[in-house]
Amino acid sequence: MRKKVNRISHNVSRRDFIRTSAAVSLTALLSGTNYVFAQGRPGPGAQARHEFGLAVWSHKVRDFGSKDEVERHAKRLADAAVDILIPVVKGTNGAVDFVTGLADVNPKYPDWDPLKVLIDACRRRGIKVHPWFCVFTEGGRSRLLREHPSFAAKGTGGRSRWACAMRPEVQDYEFGLYKSVADSYQPDGLHLDYIRTxxxxxxxxxxxxxxxxxxxxxxxxxxxPAWVEWRASRITEFVSRLRKFTKKENMELSAAVFRSYSSARISQAQDWVRWAEKGIVDYLMPMNYTNNxxxxxxxxxxxxxxxxxxxxIWEGIGNKSSMSELSTQALxxxxxxxxxxxxxxxVIFSYGxxxxxxxxxxxxxxxxxGSVGLAQVGGVKVPLVFKADFEDGTLDAWQATDPAAWRIEDKNGGKVLAxxxxxxxxxxxxxxxxxxxxxxxxxxxxxxELKMLSTTKDYGHRDMCLFFGAxxxxxxxxxxxANKSDAHANSIFVVDDKPRVSIAKTRTEGTKWDDEWHTVRLVRDVESGTIEVFFDDRAEPIMTAVDKRFTWGRVGVGSFDDTGCYDDIRLWGRKVK
Structure with a gap:
């Protein structure tokens, strides 16, 4: 309940907003294939400290059979409140799943360019996409090692074939692939995996x-020690180089890392604690795969x-991996x-x-x-554009009919609007x-959505109000x-240059106020004209209306002629110029 006021701007013209709202549908999420995820595009490192994010690692962009299938997956992800999708675009074999002239493109990668369609579909739904590279693994389809076999690492062992991550030529090649996908697709971020030796x-x-x-x-x-330090510094140099590029391009940088830091640094040259100290990644995602x-x-x-x-830190969970397989409850x-x-x-491994x-x-x-960053209106996901918890003690973000009637008060261990x-x-x-x-x-x-507390003595018209379309x-x-319904109470009203008129289509007989806090949620869809009001955990709205008179406007709080308090206000939508 106690965070700082934070306003986020997502500006679009009224005409474009209405057109977009009608066109975009975001209901279910991705099903059946593999991918990865994270949230909007407010810029690198923009996660608020109190938010809790959800990302998904996913495989095989080329496996989507059609553009419609991509759209269905994007809808499913949006409904799940996924913030970041992390689809693999360079696997361990060295081939890539995007259009480039620098590496061998998988022959099954379709001409309609699934990565482009995926990024577009996710962006419309406020989901970030971080294309995922298995960086220094260069398997049987690697153009780099086919043309330069001497660049292969020696003595590393394991199932995968690796390029020597220490060589500047190898780092230049891998950096070029990242730059190629960034230049061509303009994703929200880039993802590092196999960023080790x-x-x-x-x-x-x-x-x-x-x-x-x-x-x-x-x-x-x-x-x-000297060998460990040299190897770790070379990997860190690559991460720093990529970070400098992503920062210039206003993109994020995320990294999947080994869960054991000491062994990661000594045996894999992956000094991810140093990366954090230097601030050269936006997210660290330790692969903490276990059933225990x-x-x-x-x-x-x-x-x-x-x-x-x-x-x-976004902790990696192995829903189904070589080391773990979790039930829904365990997940x-x-x-x-x-x-x-x-x-x-x-971050969940993996989408499929x-x-x-x-x-x-x-x-x-x-x-x-309290960190679902998107809400849904009429099948359309809309981002968080305003929030207030009044912990900064100011009313700078508010405009009242009479400012002298309003103040910040301390209640229940925090500050509220009174x-x-x-x-x-x-x-x-x-x-x-x-x-x-x-x-x-x-x-x-x-x-x-907000919390409301009535501070007026009980009577029939004891009320609290929400304002919109202003x-x-x-x-x-x-x-x-209000406690009781009649022509002037417990309803949805319109003020259209004449005294207020009730426009409620349905409503309860009354909504009982007491001396406790209650959660109220108001949903407005300008395309259909619907207005719905929800109270606490009731599944059905306490009142509804349909009206298309005002399709944009300001929002606010108050009362007809009583007193009360307000807190934890969150508004999802798109700002209209």
Whole structure:
């Protein structure tokens, strides 16, 4: 309940907003193939500290059979409140799933360019896409190693073939692939995986470089400090180079890393704690794949402690991996544990294994954290554009009919907005007196959610109000929530240059106010004209209406002629110029 006021601007013209709202549909999520995810595009490193993110790793862009299938997957992801999609575009075999002249493109990659369609579909739904590269693995379809076999790493072992990550030519090649996808597709971010050596390389290049440092790598252990430091510094140089590029392009940079930091640094040259210290990534995603809840918690606590808040930790969960296979309950428990232990999000491996029940369970974890970054209106996902919890103690973001009637008060261990007396205000036509509108926030379709507390003695018309579509003092809608319904109470009203008129299509007999806080949610769809008001956890709205008179306007809080308090205000929509 206690965060700082934060306004996020997503500007679009009224005409474009209405056109987009009619065209875009976001209902279900991706099903049946593989991918990865994260949230809008407010810019690199924009996650608020109190938010809890959800990303998904996914495989094989080329497996989508059609553009319609991509759209269906994007809808499913949006419904699951996925913030970042991380689709693999360069696998361990060295071939790529995007259009480029720098590497071999998978022959099954369709001409209609699924990556482009996917990025477009996700962006319309506020989902970020970070194309995922298996960086230094170069398997049987690698153009790099086919043309330059001497660039292969030697002595690394394992199932994959690796290029020597220490060589500048190899780093130039991999950087060129990242730049190619960034230039051609303009994604929201880029993702690092296999950003390591694959083991300890003893190729001729590494031998020569270490010999100049007085170290014979044929005779020392991999833990030799000078050797470890040189190898780790070379990987860090690559990450720093890519970070400089993404920052210039206003893109994010995320990285999948080994869950054990000490072994990652010594055996894989992956010094991800240093990356956090240098601030050269926007997200660290430790691959914490395990069936054991205790192990998961222990490692998550370690990751959060090592990074110490310098960059967000999004804990990797292996829903189905070589080391883990989780039930829906176990998946949700790991996500909740990550949240409780201080991680800023989770990343699930992988999309193809995630059922609708899995998504529902993880979304509930996000909702409990109060960080579902998108809301849905008429099948369209809309981003968070305004929030206020009044912890900064100011009313700079608000415009009241009588500012003297409003103040910040301390209640329940935090600050709230209080309407503590009647406003000295005489409206032109019969309408509420106590109105406080959010400044500089004009929306079309929207979802408004907040907590409300009535501080008036009980009587039939004891009320609290919400205002929307406000264009001037004589043109707006308002919701009047009161103990009893009649022609002037507990209804949805319009003020259209004449005294307010009830336009409710359905409503309850009354909504009982007491001395407790209640959660109210107002949903407005300008395309259909629908208005719905929800109270606490009731599944059905307490009142509805259909009216298309005002398709844009400001929103706010207040009362017809009573007093009350307001807190944790969140508004989802798109700002209209």
């Amino acid at each position: 694959g083991g300890v390389c003893r190729c001729e290049f590494c031998k020569a470089r270490m010999k100049k440092k007085g170290v014979d790598i044929e005779k020392v252990k991999p833990s030799e 809840a205790s192990t998961f918690k222990k490692l998550t606590k370690s990751h959060v402690g090592l990074v110490r808040g310098r960059v967000p 949700a428990e790991q996500a909740q544990a990550a949240r409780d232990l201080g991680a800023q999000g989770v 294994s995630i059922t609708d029940d899995d998504f529902k369970a993880v979304r509930e974890v996000k909702e409990r954290a 309407l503590f007396k009647q406003s000295k205000y005489s409206p032109k036509v019969r309408s509420p007196l106590n109105i406080n509108l959010a400044k500089d926030v004009v929306v079309g379709s929207f979802v408004l 264009q001037d003092p004589s043109h707006f809608y308002y919701v009047h929530i």
